[in-house]
Amino acid sequence: MTPTATYRLQLQPDFPFSAAAHAVPYLAGLGVSHLHLSPVLEAVPGSRHGYDVVDHGRVRAELGGEEGLRELARTAREHGLGLVVDIVPNHMAAVPRLNRALWEVLREGAESPYARWFDIDWAAGGGKVLLPVLAGPVGDEIGRLRVDGEVLRHGEQEFPLRAGTAHLPVPELLDAQHYRLGWWRLARTELNYRRFFTISELIGVRVEDPEVFAATHGKILELVRDGVVDGLRVDHPDGLADPAAYLERLSAAAGGRWTVVEKILTGAEPLPADWAVAGTTGYDALHRIDGLFVDPMGAAELIGRYREYAGPAGDRGGDWTSTVRRAAYRVVTHELAAETALLTRLAVRICAGDPALRDHAPWALHAAVRELLVRVPVYRPYATAGAPCTEAARETLPDAVVRDAKAAFSVPEEASAVDVVRDLALGRLGGGPDRAAFCTRFAQTASASRAKSVEDMAFYRYVPLISANEVGGDPGHPAVTPDEFHAFCTRLARDWPAAGTALTTHDTKRSADVRARIAVLTECPEQWSWLLVELERVTPATAPDAQLAWHAWQTAYGCAELPPREMAARLEPALLKAVREAGLSTSWTEPDPSYERAVTDFVAAGPAASSGPVREALERFAGTLGRYVRANVLGAALVQLTMPGVPDLYQGTEREYVALVDPDNRRPFRHAPENGASGEKGELTAVALRLRRERPEVFGESGTYTPLSARGPAAAHCLAFCRSGEVVTAVTRLSLRLAESGGWRGTELALPDDGPWTDLLAPGRKFTGATVAMAELFAERPVALLSRVGREGPAARA
Template identity: 80%
Template sequence: MTPSATYRLQLQPEFPFPAAEAAVPYLASLGVSHLHLSPVLEAVPGSRHGYDVVDHGRVRAELGGEEGLRRLARTAREHGLGLVLDIVPNHMAADPRHNHALREVLREGPGSPYARWFDIDWAAGGGRVLLPVLAGRLTEERQRMRVDGEVLRYGEQEFPLRAGTAHLALPELLDAQHYRLGWWRLARTELNYRRFFTVSELIGVRVEDPEVFEATHAKILELVRDGVVDGLRIDHPDGLADPAGYLERLSEAGGGVWTVVEKILTGDEPLPANWAVAGTTGYDALHRIDGLFTDSEGAAALLGGYRNHASPAGDRGGYWTGTVRRAAYRVVTHELAAETGLLARLAARICDTDPALRDHAPWALHTAVRELLVRVPVYRPYATAGGPCTLTAEAALDAVAVSDAKAAFAVREEAAAVDVVRELALGRLGGGEDRAAFCARFAQTASALRAKAVEDTAYYRYVPLAAANEVGGDPGRPAVEPDEFHAFCARLARDWPATGTVLTTHDTKRSADVRAGIAVLAQCPGAWAELVAELTRTAPAAPDPQLAWQAWQTALGCVGMPAGERAARLEPALLKAVRESGLFTSWTEPDPVYERAVTDFVAAGPAAVTGPARALLERFAATLAPHVRAQVLGAALVHLTMPGVPDLYQGTEREYLALVDPDNRRPFAAPCDGAPLDDKAALTTTVLRLRRERPEVFGESGTYAPLAASGPAAGHCLAFCRSGEVVTAVTRLSLRLAESGGWRDTALRLPDDGVWSDLLTPGRKFSGGAVAAGELFAERPVALLVRGVRADGEG
């Protein structure tokens, strides 16, 4: 069954299955149809997210075990709810203490039956797998190691010993293992196993192998067959060797259960039509909804102010595309150097087997790999060795990318290596296992590069409007016009009517309500520039102006956060921002002096409870509050009524102010019985209950039709009709609207037949035909109209 709406709960030891079970009556009362649970399989003890799976065959004991999950499912069923599970096919925790499969590989080496589970380049490691776990060089860390029976202990970590080696002296014992313990810094260049992005603690899993797929999915599929689980969310499919093949196998094994994938689409990139899924998890919808409430002219003015004030270090003028390209070069030559080196070795090996290709130098192939990777404009090209290439794959490595990549070569003849690498990446050159390996690993590395360069670097380096810096977004073009939004919704209704849609997730850098508080600045860039100048004169000096710009925007978005929590929540988020950007400090090369300056500035300025700067910020926020409210309600209503299955993140049915993880992964707490509903909560429950009651309107057979407004402020009204029965109408850019004189003679034309009742303001009714916008939005900036009885009395 396709859900009508899902509600995401972040399970963790502080919020296990019994806590979720206790929340079921409240969640059922909201009107959702399914609970969306974060990963439930056995994970590293204490994990607050569950993506570090260690055993696919067991439900996590810390959450309550399998019986706890089944009991939760039964309670949910009693209240009319189903369960959707988040599953992690791409990776496991690289912790041999808890990961039995990896432990056996380390003990037995490439001959282990579990060796096929992981992408390990044994040849590159001289027959051993590098484990970059040591705090310093091996010679410095040996004194911290000791043999305990058949285990080697290092601090709290332990590693299995190869049979018959426990009696050896430590130097000989270390050399005799199927693994090599190394300094953590070696991971950048020497790592020889596939990992999740650049996280060496998470090792990639080869689910393309049928036996591995069966072993890692047996428990999940059992839960599906038993009716415990009704739907699946697939984490990071772009990390897989063959996403389409994996999803087809999963669909067949799961009986076609409703499935969505965490696929990040760039721009107008389509979801591959051959994927056996209902759609994405909804970041594409998030970008369109946010963009709908962002003023394009004001965003351009903000960019000008950002360039003047922040003078972004190393950004050469503050252009988004340049920021992304520079970030990609840094990541591919630093954090992903090991992955790039593997691709270069595979390319050289393939070329060595073909006399026509043998004279391409290894350095030239390495350069070609690097130059093509940084020019892939999407998360990955979808190509399969020996199979047909998708249009996305061809476009990702088009003639322009090839020509630009060749410009990195001083000698034209040597630049021909780019053509070779392109054909290898598209799976059209070479043969055997190496061809398939190169094609898959190029795509996997491209997705890791895109994620790290864009999401984890560029988004923190380029912040003229921080609200636009969200997964799947386009900070270089943050605004989405109504016609674009309508076209997007029409495509969803036609091609992916059961796709997921979201506004806030466990991975968003700022919750939707925080983003709304920042996005309004695009409607008043001049006032923001004046405020920043005044804050700069009033507050303690920031260590750099780029940090100050984003810190004050963050503080504005979080102005409603409890005063006692501001410092404890803003400081970690902004410290993470400066580390991710890598401009003055980083995770691997921290500058403690700069970081202390950051925390001191945040505590005394943006996170301060009192003082002149706080007073300035709160007065400014108060003037914008009605317009932030208009965006919060408008975005919520559009999200809940547009095509697709809306997913609500825990707590977001009400005002929800949260920053990047771990701030947004705090344990869920349902509101107390009888707690009053704010505007957002009242809207949310009204729409969710309507969706549940009228599946024919919002479900897969439902239709979507834009409605046009006319008059001087027509561009400030966004409206559409679902299945001829329900009309959504919202106010866009309300501050600009007020400054231009209000609605005046603007009108929205409703479908002609019947009387339309506004469910958000009981008692208000409108006849079909033209309705004055000023009347429609007299009570609130949004309206949800349901067709009632026609004027002739017939229903």
């Protein structure tokens, strides 16, 4: 059954299955059809997210175990709800004492039956797996190693010993193992197993192997067959060797259950049509919804004021396109150096074995790998070695990218190596395991490169409008016109009507309400600049650099609704994470304590100040923009809840929800009101959700989407559409600019017919006629949800 709406609960030891069950009556009353649970399988003890799975055969004991999950499912069923579960096929935790498969590989080496579980380049490690787990060089740590029976211990870490080696002196014992214990810094250049992005603690899993698939999906599929789980959310499909084949196998095994994938689409990139899924989890929708409330002219002016204030240049984000390219070079040559080296080794071996290719020098092949990786315009190419190269796959490495990559070569004659690498990446040079491995690993490395360079670096280097810096977004062009939004929704309704839509997730860097507040700055960039002047005048501490100050002040304004006592506790870790991810003055691996201390001192005295002139100035500014923030918040919420697709609500976001990057946005869900959703946003959410549940023929896969047009001088300030001829959504956009220009001034919205129509958000208000005046429609609130009289259903009467 396709959900009408899902509600994401972030499970963790402080919020187990029993706590989720306690929230079920409230969530059923809210109007969702399914609970969306974060990963439920056994994970590293204490994990607050569950993506570090250690045992695919058990439901996580810290959450209540399998019986706790089944009891939650029973409680949900009693209230008319189903369960959708997040699954993690790409990776698992590289903690040997918890991960039995990895333990056996380390004990038995390449001959272990579990060796097929992981992508390990045994040759690169001299027959050993590098484990970069030591705090310092092995020579400094050797004294902390001790043998305990058949186990080697290092602090709390445990490693299996190869049979017959426990009696050896420690230096010889280390040499005798199927693994090499090493300093954590070696991971960057020496790692020889596939990992999740740059996180060596998460080892990639080869689910393309049928036996590995069966072993890692057995418990989840059992829960599906038993009716405990009704749908699936697939984490990070870009990391898989062959996503299309995996999803086809999963769909067959799960009986075609509703499944969405966490696939990040770039720009107009389509979801591969051959994927056996209902669609994405909704980052593509998030970008389009957010963009509706960004003023393009004001965004351009804000960029100019950012450049004047922060003086960004080079790596410091003076231009979005160049910022991404510089970040990509950094990631490919530094963070992903080991992965780039593997691709180079494969390319060298392939060329050495082909008389027509063997004159390509190793350095040229390495350069070609690097230059193409930094230019892949999407997250990954979808090509399969040995299969025909599709047009969609070719577009992921188009001729323009190849020409640009060749231009980076100082010796033009060597640039033909780019053609070789492109053909290998697209599977066009078929034959042999190395060629198949190159095609697969290039795609997997490209996705890691894109994620790290864009999401985890460029987003923190280019910060004129931080609300635009969200996964799937385009900070270089943050605004989305109504026509562009309508075109997106038309495609969604036609091609992926049961795809997910989202506004806030466990991975968003800022919650939707924070982003909605910051987006208003594009409508008043001059006032924002004046505020910065005032804040600098009254702040007792100086920021370590102007770029950080700009970012910090926008963050503080976006969180202006937080109680003063919470500001420091929430802002400081988020901004420290920002400067470390940016990697300009400090980083996770090479921290600069003095710089970070300057950051925390500035944040405490300025953006996070709980009282005094700084706080007064921020609150005064926020107060002047409150009504325009309200229009953005309500507008975004109503659009998501009524557009094509299945809306996914993140825990607590039906009310005002202020959250920054994880772990701030993964705090336990504790506050389910006993009397249902409250406040204007909560009431709007409940009405829309109940309407979706009661009118599936209007919003479901057979429903239609029709753009509606406004006429008059302020027509651009309205977005409106009709679902299946029965329900009209209308919202106000760019409301500050609207007010400055004199309001609606006779602008009218054309309705599908004469009606009569009633506003479900204010059931006493009815409209008849082919048009309605915008000033009348939005007299009470900046949004409206119209339904034909007599078709309102219980949602309107709730």
